Amino acid sequence: MSLGSGLRVRKDFTGYHPDEEQVYLLSPVTEHDGRFFKNKMHRRKACASASCFRLLLIVLSLSFLALISASFIHPSWSVQLPGCIDTPDRGYQCQPQLSHNWGQYSPFFSVPSEISLAAPPGCKITFAQVLSRHGARDPTLTKTRSYYSTVQKLQINAGHFWGKYAFLNEFKYTLDVDQLTELGEQQMVNSGVAFYNRYKALAKQGTPFIRASGERRVIESARNFSQGFHQALTADGTSDANYPYPILVIPEGQDSNNTLDHGLCTEFEEGSTYSSIGSKAQQTFLATFLPTVVNRLNRDISRANLTAIDTINLFDLCPFTTVASRLGVISHFCYLFSLDEWEHYNYYQSLGKYYGYGPGNPLGPTQGVGYVNELIARLSGEPVKDHTTVNRTLDDSHATFPLGEALYVDVSHDNDMTSIFGALGLYHSTSPLSNTSTQSIEAAAGYSAAWTVPFAGRAYFEKMDCAGEKEEPVRIIVNDRVMPMQTCGADRLGRCRLAKFIQSLSFAAEGGKWDLCFAK
DSSP, X not given: OOTTSOOOOOSSTTSSOSSHHHHHTTSGGGGGGSHHHHHHHHHHHTOOSHHHHHHHHXXXXXXXXXXXXXXXXXXXXXXXXXXXXXXXXXXXXXXXXHHTTSGGGSBOBOOOOSSOSSOOTTEEEEEEEEEEEOOOBOOOHHHHHHHHHHHHHHHHHXXXXXXXXXXXXXXXXXXXXXXXXXXXHHHHHXXXXXHHHHSHXXXXXXXXXXXXXXXXXXXXXXXXXXXHHHHHHHHTTOOOTTOSOOEEEXXXXXXXXXXXXXOOOHHHHTOTTTTTHHHHHHHHHHHHHHHHHHHHHHHHSXXXXXXXXXXXXXXXXXXXXXXXXXXXXXXXGGGGSOHHHHHHHHHHHHXXXXXXXXXXXXXXXXGGXXXXXXXXXXXXXXXXXXXXXXXXXXXXXXXXXXXXXXXXXXXXXXXXXXXXXXXXXXXXXXXXXXXXXXXXXXXXXXXXXXXXXXXXXXXXXXXXXXXXXXXXXXXXXETTEEOOOGGGTOOTTSXXXXXXXXXXXXXXXXXXXXXXXXXX
């Protein structure tokens, strides 16, 4: 198998079941749909002889034993329901206690909100901008090589597998490299549908202005989003002569100014002080829980000789092989770990974002300053003022950075969104995350990579016109959670006055810590 030759076979990722329907039968609860017992009862009616009846009893008994055995192969919390796929309104809800603990590899899901998502009484939304991560993808080239090596090592060393590891007897590594999966494409179509459904009144004023960072999966995600928006619009009875919508693609690269992709700040990208803060926090934390997991796996699988890296790879393979399934069927890899271990894993990934690109890194939020200054320009209708990552050629032109639009769409990456959230001060109430113990999402004031930047994650920026109020209020919604914006004195509905909101963004307006980006 050549990993550098452009892998493309990603369906039937387990190499174990020839179709999706059979995969559903792996979980103990799936027999509750009645198909299994209905078929057996049909045979019973057709079988009148005593011998046939006895045979039926034997078959039923063996089937019952198999069902009981399955509860030992998979944890009792394993519940896979047919049709459990991504939807526009709630996202991915398959086994949420599991799939919502995959950090940035979780597919988008609707995050609980203490504040109602509905527009407040007497208010109408006049401006909406979405900042979206691309949809679910295959691993990067470096990661896919590492994952393949772990699987190959495990299969060669162990030779044969039993119980919940039995699927590895037939498993073949078929993940592609860095490309959107079919589930990821569908996520973005659904995201476009959700955006239209929420802001359909604004859609009457014109189609959204769309930008995408220059990576292929990001561009494709923007196209899928526009497809979903268009489909929802036309399904609503409105003609749409503007489709396909133009998408402004901003090139990526170390020499390209791009507010949707970091890369210009050399001290952040390459300097010894800032570039490794996130990975160091993760490594410190791993020592608190991973050795126990490694030891358990090596006890369970004879001659496995798994290392810490191998074990994290097995964790990662759960979300990646799940999103490689067209229907998002939960992967066998997911059942190798307990719910407690998944909570630790989710926190491990959250540490990487928080200290790598977010508030825990002194230069993390600075990477998002340029985008925040563009947001200020769009909200205020004034030209962009920025000396960091803004592309002046694009932003100085009305054709490529129009002001006064009602709808805007920007598609980017998880790391960049993390920095942008930091520059906005969205998680101001989150105390520095501990790297020696797992904090709950509640204790972290809602900070979790799965809650902030999942696959196809999205942030909505809204401006409103409210009866009896002189100034337009603004609010931000991250993955359906209305953010309690403390830095601008938000009211009980999560809203800040426009002027006060812009005033609270002085960190971005002043360029953050851009002066530290280039060694003297």
